[in-house]
Amino acid sequence: MSVLVDEDLRRRLRRFLEGDRRTGDLDRIYLGLRGRAQGCPAVQEIGDFIAHRDRRDKGLITQVGRDVFTSVEVWSRTLRNLEVDLEDFIRAAEANLRLASDDTIRSALGSSRQMAAARLKKAIQKLRTKRETSETEWAAFTYFGNRFIWCPAFSGKQLSSELSVILQRAGLIGRDDVAQLEIAAAFIALHAVLAMHGSSIVLPNGEPARLFAGYANTDRWIEVKIDLVFNELSKPVMTPICLFMTDLRADIYATADLVIEPRPVLVDHWSTPLEIGPDGRLAAIACDEG
Structure with a gap:
């Protein structure tokens, strides 16, 4: 990076x-x-969203969004009157292995991620060649292949932590600046929400799926969800899944017109362009009627 560019970043x-x-x-x-x-994948991802927001086909959010789509698509096939074959279960198993946390895997299977992955790989090889699996291999395959798993790609806290690490590593801030950066954590999280709100990723089936901000969760935390839609039934089935979670309550960090009571929790999302207002809260971008 050039000296002038780094000086630009330092002043900002x-x-x-x-x-x-x-x-x-x-x-x-x-x-x-x-x-x-x-x-620092969270920082890389926000930078990539700022550079290219629409129909993203790579990156952390895209990978997690695609894995969640595969997980729910296979898990819900019988509910949508669709057949499920071995390759469907394999797709789901491989996606769910990436989605499940280390603690979840250890609790469910009593093993590390590395061991569970090795057992799943062997199970897939044997099932494809119609050979008998071991008990532990079958347990790994049925656990990962026959359930819906989801988790956010990253959180506001992870993003702020990574940003601090990179800025110090690059020599753009000193240790004495870390406390001031922590004070700005809410702004950093809201800025990330803006970067993703209204964008889209490309799913494994080639269709785009939009991302939108809202607070449709029991704690009313501001979040970004992916809108997954399945059209096999008489009416579309919409499955919004959280990909980015903050610890910022919408009642505090969004303007009153964005938080209207009472509303069903499933529709607490925003379909209007957003910005961060002078008071540090999310606000709808005003429409110039002149």
Whole structure:
């Protein structure tokens, strides 16, 4: 990275850390970090969303979104009056292995991720060649292949933590600046929501799936969901799944017109363009009627 570019980032960061927070500055910071985000996938992902928002076909959010789609698509096939064959279960098993956390795998199968992956691989090989599996191999295959698993791709806390690591590693902030960056965590999370809201990813079937922000969860945390739609039945079946979760309550971090009571929890999402207002809250972008 050139000296001039780094100086540009430092000045924007100084302004940001001193409380003058602008989404445009944070955009430039993420773009400047895209080539230096090794080991920090959340930061890389937001930088990629800022650079290219529509019909994304790679990246962390895309991979998790595709895996969630595969997981729910196979799991719900019988509910949608569709047949399920071995290859369907294999697709689901491979997706669910990537989605499940290490703790979930250990609790369900009593083994590490590495061991569970090895057993699943052997089970798939044997089933495809019509050979008998061992008990542990069959357990891994039935666990991963016959359920719906989902989890957010990353959280606001992970994003802020990674951003701090990269900025220090790049020499753009010092240790004394970390506390100020932590104070800005809410703005960083809301900025990430803006980067993803209204964008789309391409699913394994080639169809686009939109991402939208909202707070349709029991704690009313602001989140970004993917809208998965299945059209086999007489009416479309919509399955919104969270891919990015914050710990920011919509009642506090969104303007009153975006949080209207009472509303069913399943429709608490926003279909209007958003921005971060001067008060640090999400707000609908005003429409100029002039």
